[in-house]
Amino acid sequence: MTGSLNIIYFAWVRERLGIDQEQIALADGIETIGDIVAMLSDRGADYADIFSDVGKLRFALDQDYGLPATPIGAARELAIFPPVTGG
Amino acid sequence: MIKIVVGPDDFDIGVETQQVAGQGGGAIASFVGQVRDDGNLASLELEHYPAMTQKALRQIAETALSEWALHAVTIVHRVGKLAVGDNIVLVVTGSDHRGAAIESCSFIMDRLKTVAPFWKKETGTDGTTKWIEERESDVAASEKWQK
Numbered sequence: 652m653t654g655s656l657n658i659i660y661f662a663w664v665r666e667r668l669g670i671d672q673e674q675i676a677l678a679d680g681i682e683t684i685g686d687i688v689a690m691l692s693d694r695g696a697d698y699a700d701i702f703s704d705v706g707k708l709r710f711a712l713d714q715d716y717g718l719p720a721t722p723i724g725a726a727r728e729l730a731i732f733p734p735v736t737g738g
Numbered sequence: 739m740i741k742i743v744v745g746p747d748d749f750d751i752g753v754e755t756q757q758v759a760g761q762g763g764g765a766i767a768s769f770v771g772q773v774r775d776d777g778n779l780a781s782l783e784l785e786h787y788p789a790m791t792q793k794a795l796r797q798i799a800e801t802a803l804s805e806w807a808l809h810a811v812t813i814v815h816r817v818g819k820l821a822v823g824d825n826i827v828l829v830v831t832g833s834d835h836r837g838a839a840i841e842s843c844s845f846i847m848d849r850l851k852t853v854a855p856f857w858k859k860e861t862g863t864d865g866t867t868k869w870i871e872e873r874e875s876d877v878a879a880s881e882k883w884q885k
Contacts, residue, residue, distance in 0.1 A: 662785055714793050730855075
């Protein structure tokens with residue numbers, strides 16, 4: 652599958668990356684949320700610090716919660732953020 | 739009737755409660771969450787994921803309407819910079835009986851705290867900032883509603 656996906660970041664994930672969103676190309680072999688997180692984690696030590704522990708992160712695909720095993724499918728937007736703390 | 743408001747503006751508890759009461763029933767329950775003074779808090783910044791927040795809150799309200807006999811649900815959540823004592827969140831539920839009103843109000847708050855995409859960042863009186871972390875007690879409170 653080829654195409655592109657907009658990734659948006661919130662809270663400390665956004666602050667530590669220094670960007671609030673980016674567009675990535677979906678290369679062959681990238682099929683799940685977990686595949687994207689692994690790709691981000693491979694970018695370097697700073698990225699690995701943020702993305703290597705998926706237990707500290709939450710994911711939403713087109714504004715619905717997803718898990719590392721969730722397929723990207725035709726989704727346009729992946730949000731990556733820490734556990735929520737509203738209320 | 740479902741009313742969801744997310745934005746920087748404060749809310750009037752009396753007005754919101756009257757609006758829910760106007761939808762019928764005689765049992766109105768409400769919860770207000772405010773910025774707590776823990777001794778060295780200067781301000782609180784609330785960030786959210788606008789495209790998802792409305793959707794998540796609406797889903798919670800719809801679940802409440804399907805689980806309890808309710809006439810109306812109102813959820814108001816503020817975002818942006820808030821000071822100690824400021825209102826953060828308001829939930830109002832209206833039903834014929836207090837059990838449904840109180841339980842559904844509690845359910846909405848428990849789910850909101852663990853599902854709705856809001857994040858709090860504290861600025862201390864010494865100028866340091868800190869993102870608030872998820873609390874296990876909140877997760878347990880939310881999970882207890884899963885049957």
